[in-house]
Amino acid sequence: MIGRIRTPLLAATAWTILLVTGCSSMSEDFQDFTEKFNPPSPFQAAVWASDFNDPGLQRRGVILLSNATFGGERTYVDLYRVLASESSDPLVRAAGIRALGRWGSPSDAVIIANQLESEFQQVRLEAAIALQRIHQESVEDQIWRRLVDVSEDEAIRVELAIALGQYPTDSAFQALALTLEDRSLAMNLAAADSLRVLTGDDFGIDGPAWLSWYDATNSPFSQVEIFLYPTFQRPLTFFEKLAFWDPTVFEKPAPPRGLDLGEKSTYDIDVDSDAAPAKAKSPSVSTPTDQAGEGS
Numbered sequence: 001m002i003g004r005i006r007t008p009l010l011a012a013t014a015w016t017i018l019l020v021t022g023c024s025s026m027s028e029d030f031q032d033f034t035e036k037f038n039p040p041s042p043f044q045a046a047v048w049a050s051d052f053n054d055p056g057l058q059r060r061g062v063i064l065l066s067n068a069t070f071g072g073e074r075t076y077v078d079l080y081r082v083l084a085s086e087s088s089d090p091l092v093r094a095a096g097i098r099a100l101g102r103w104g105s106p107s108d109a110v111i112i113a114n115q116l117e118s119e120f121q122q123v124r125l126e127a128a129i130a131l132q133r134i135h136q137e138s139v140e141d142q143i144w145r146r147l148v149d150v151s152e153d154e155a156i157r158v159e160l161a162i163a164l165g166q167y168p169t170d171s172a173f174q175a176l177a178l179t180l181e182d183r184s185l186a187m188n189l190a191a192a193d194s195l196r197v198l199t200g201d202d203f204g205i206d207g208p209a210w211l212s213w214y215d216a217t218n219s220p221f222s223q224v225e226i227f228l229y230p231t232f233q234r235p236l237t238f239f240e241k242l243a244f245w246d247p248t249v250f251e252k253p254a255p256p257r258g259l260d261l262g263e264k265s266t267y268d269i270d271v272d273s274d275a276a277p278a279k280a281k282s283p284s285v286s287t288p289t290d291q292a293g294e295g296s
Contacts, residue, residue: 066099101130106258109136165194
């Protein structure tokens with residue numbers, strides 16, 4: 001009798017575990033849904049972001065602030081600068097870099113580029129992504145030198161190859177052409193796309209063809225295209241679709257701040273936003289605009 005009772009009990013337990021595991025994404029969706037009813041106040045987000053004694057809360061506060069409409073206020077940007085360069089916690093520093101890339105000025109590219117030498121992979125990755133959003137000619141060398149460093153992580157080099165697409169120079173071209181020889185297809189594709197933007201031509205991932213063309217032309221960058229930093233897109237969750245009063249808005253690709261567009265204005269570019277980053281409605285909305293989400 002005991003064995004007959006225990007067998008259904010164990011089966012029920014197993015099914016419960018499977019059900020809970022399978023519904024983990026739904027639980028996360030439900031948590032996001034319920035937070036829309038009781039979001040942290042702007043004051044609370046600011047308090048968290050300023051809490052140097054709790055890295056977890058500080059990181060959350062920085063993310064909330066940087067995704068808010070008022071995230072570009074001078075006081076907050078000053079805080080992002082401090083965290084991006086001085087925080088002892090790598091995840092907080094990474095969050096500060098992301099926020100600075102979103103709201104900082106072109107001169108902040110120097111702070112961000114210096115983080116490419118960090119010992120922490122997450123910090124270097126966020127720096128590479130942030131450098132796609134800010135244009136500053138003085139950091140180009142740091143970008144391409146890190147790109148051709150074969151000891152660097154592949155994911156970081158992919159982002160650096162993308163960032164280099166905004167610099168129409170010989171050094172940028174040569175570094176991207178060299179990247180076409182890498183064994184990573186992801187890196188090859190990123191480099192080829194940047195070369196296409198820089199030159200207005202397209203030889204795919206054929207390195208020798210690119211080099212032959214470059215040697216044969218006198219003005220390789222005469223047809224340079226407007227560089228647009230990439231943004232994150234994903235399908236809406238079930239509960240996001242239900243929350244019609246607070247729709248999730250995805251950021252659109254745009255030119256980096258500091259990039260000289262010449263005679264072509266941002267209104268001539270086939271995107272729905274200008275060079276400023278998209279803004280979320282409140283600090284409680286973590287707009288999924290970046291390639292790495294809040295939980296990364």
